[in-house]
Amino acid sequence: MxxxxxxxxxxxxxxxxxxxxxxxxxxxxxxxxxxxxxxxxxxxxxxxxxxxxxxxxxxxxxxxxxxxxxxxxxxxxxxxSQDRFFSLPQAGLDKLPPQDEVLSFKLYFGRCDKPGLERIGRKIFERFTVPVLTVELALVAGKWQVLKIAPFPFQELSDSEQDEFAKYLEIFARKVWRAPKPSRRFRYEIAMLVDEQEKMPPSDKGALKRFIKAANRIGMDLNIIGPDDLSRLGEYDGLFIRATTNIANFTYRFAKTAAQLGLVVMDDPESIMKCTNKVFLSELLANHKVSTPKSLVIMESMQNWELIVIEEIGLPAVLKVPDGAFSLGVVKVKTVEELRTQAQRIFEHSSLILAQEYLPTEFDWRIGVLNRQPIYACRYYMSRGHWQIYQHHQSGRISSGGFDAVDLKQVPSAVLDVALKAANLIGSGFYGVDAKAVNGRACVIEVNDNPSVDHGIEDLFLGDLLYDRVMTEFLRRIQLRGL
Known part of the structure; x- marks a missing residue:
């Protein structure tokens, strides 16, 4: 601790x-x-x-x-100490009194008691991690802008402000007030970031328990933290992200903060950036001549883009939202009319669309890669009567196909080769490469920066050895960092 x-x-x-x-x-x-x-x-x-x-x-x-x-x-x-522009998020500021043209307040560890300031307080603290900040906002042309962000001496707080400071300090660092719980002492401690509200998390509870046991076996403690625990990262030696990552959500903020603090992070912010955008990934793989389905990035402003898609990709084709996950934001189009309709729907949310060749297969390969080496292989079969592994029904129900985990020796060498080549372009973290094998040709569909590890699925062949390998790599990196 x-x-x-x-x-x-x-x-x-x-x-x-x-x-x-x-x-x-x-x-x-x-x-x-x-x-x-x-x-x-x-x-x-x-x-x-x-x-x-x-x-x-x-x-x-x-x-x-x-x-x-x-x-x-x-x-x-x-x-x-420098006058740097700070982009102010406007969401939530509509609750501020519109008659006030200038608003001054203090932030205590990114928090205050003024309604409507929760998001801006958190953003400012993430950018300027200072215990007490005084902030001045100005309403200019109907939009709030930052006039001033500066440290404020906690010694000069009034009695009421001291109460706020103490309250938020307790939230920020409860150890100041509470004796540590008696527990077994471990040499290293890792935070495992989990979102309890997530419907399709990367790991189920059975897998999370096995990660914890694997860490304990090699002298490390693995503690579950949530989206509100950013300020606790300084307590740990490493961060293991087991929530679906995205540049726009809390997982990227956690990864970036942990990396800045010097923690060992899986996966690191650069890997999140590279993997969560399919347009970036498509360009990266193409530039390094990694085999993929025929792909094309389209923009609404392109002239005759429908004809270009048909000529270069053909129909049926697959349209992908750049930052979709778990088959969300992925549609198959069979006709020109479907192509136009679905593309216009996606253009409402994204300026770019990735169009790809449709390659029907009975299953997709998932190759788990850790520190540039394959560690497990799994086959995911298509959902019954559907062209994808996951099928999202209008009722909200999600169904999926079968699966099996196999010995790496049973994986076609072409699939292993292309998976390793793709993963190694991202980095040396923990990745899941989705690939297809069609008529002797292996091609990469995508690279996931925090691959699914569920008990009874990905660990079906290796069992506890899978969890041991991931935690042992954490230990190796932490020890190397301390040299």
């Missing part, structure tokens, strides 16, 4: 709050070699000033030199 330190200018700064053994005066922290070599340490820098070469600045600077995870980081301090 990470050590938590609260650094202030003076011990008296903490008098309004509950006593804490975690509180350290900055002069003590700045002593040469202080608090070094004590394992994972998270530092909350509450110094009055973060000005260049001040004690607060040196606190963050030395924390990073010691390998501590510090809030705010030196990069954040430097960013705040």
């Amino acid at each position: 990470a050590q938590f330190l609260i650094v202030t200018d003076d011990a008296s700064d903490w008098r309004p709050y509950l006593p804490s053994d975690s509180m350290v005066p900055v002069n003590d922290y700045l002593q040469a070699g202080a608090y070094a070599g004590q394992g994972v340490t998270q530092v909350l820098n509450l110094c009055r000033s973060y000005d260049y070469l001040s004690s607060g600045y040196y606190c963050s600077l030395l924390a990073e030199a010691r390998g501590h995870r510090v809030i705010p980081s030196v990069m954040t301090i430097n960013d705040l």
Whole structure:
């Protein structure tokens, strides 16, 4: 478990709050070699000033030199000292009083009690991770803009503001107030990000339990966290994402934050970016001459795009929304009229569409790749009476075809070769490559950055060995990072 330190200018700064053994005066922290070599340490820098070469600045600077995870980081301090444009998300700001042309408020760890500011508070804190920020917004031409974002000394908070600060500090770092639960001590701890509300998560509960047991067997603790636990990442050595990833949702923010903190991340933000957009992936694979179905990116502004699709792809064809997942945003079109109708529907949400050759097969291959090596193989059969593995019914019900997991030796060499070539273009993380074998030709359909691992499906051949391999790779990377 990470050590938590609260650094202030003076011990008296903490008098309004509950006593804490975690509180350290900055002069003590700045002593040469202080608090070094004590394992994972998270530092909350509450110094009055973060000005260049001040004690607060040196606190963050030395924390990073010691390998501590510090809030705010030196990069954040430097960013705040410059006039940089900050794009303000407008969603939710319609709740703000329209008669106010200027709005000032404070954020405590990205939170405040003003309604309508939840999203902007979270966004600002993700961009400028500072304990207390003062923010000024201005209503210009009917749109809210940022006038000011600046650190605010917690020592100067009023009594009511101190209450807010204490409340949100408790949410941010509950360890300050609570004694740690008695538990077995592990050398390393990994956070496993799960979305309890997700209907089709990458791993079911049976698989999650087996990942935890596999981590425990090699001396690591694997703790489940959720979408609201971004601030807890500093406690861990690694992040394992077991929620469906997308650039636009919380998973990318978690991956990026964890990478910035120096955690081992599966999968990393670059892999998420590359894999979750099918247009990017199609271009990447084509440029490296990886075999895929015939593909074409179309835009609504293209002249005679319907004829181009028919000439280059043919009918039936498959149209894909660039960032769809689990067969969502994927349609098959058989006629020119279906092509126009479905494309216009997709164009309402995306400026680009990926059109691909339709290759009917009894099943798709899924090759699991970890650290540039294949570790499992699974066959997913098409849903009965349907052309895809998953069938989404109008009632909301989802049906799927059968499956089997096989020894890698039983996989056609052409499928393994093309899967490895595709995965290695993405990186060295944990990927699931979907491929088809048609008339002796193997081609890649897509690369998934957080492949499904469900108990009784992907682990059907390897059993617990599959979970052991993934957790052992986490351990290897964490140990390499510490060298």
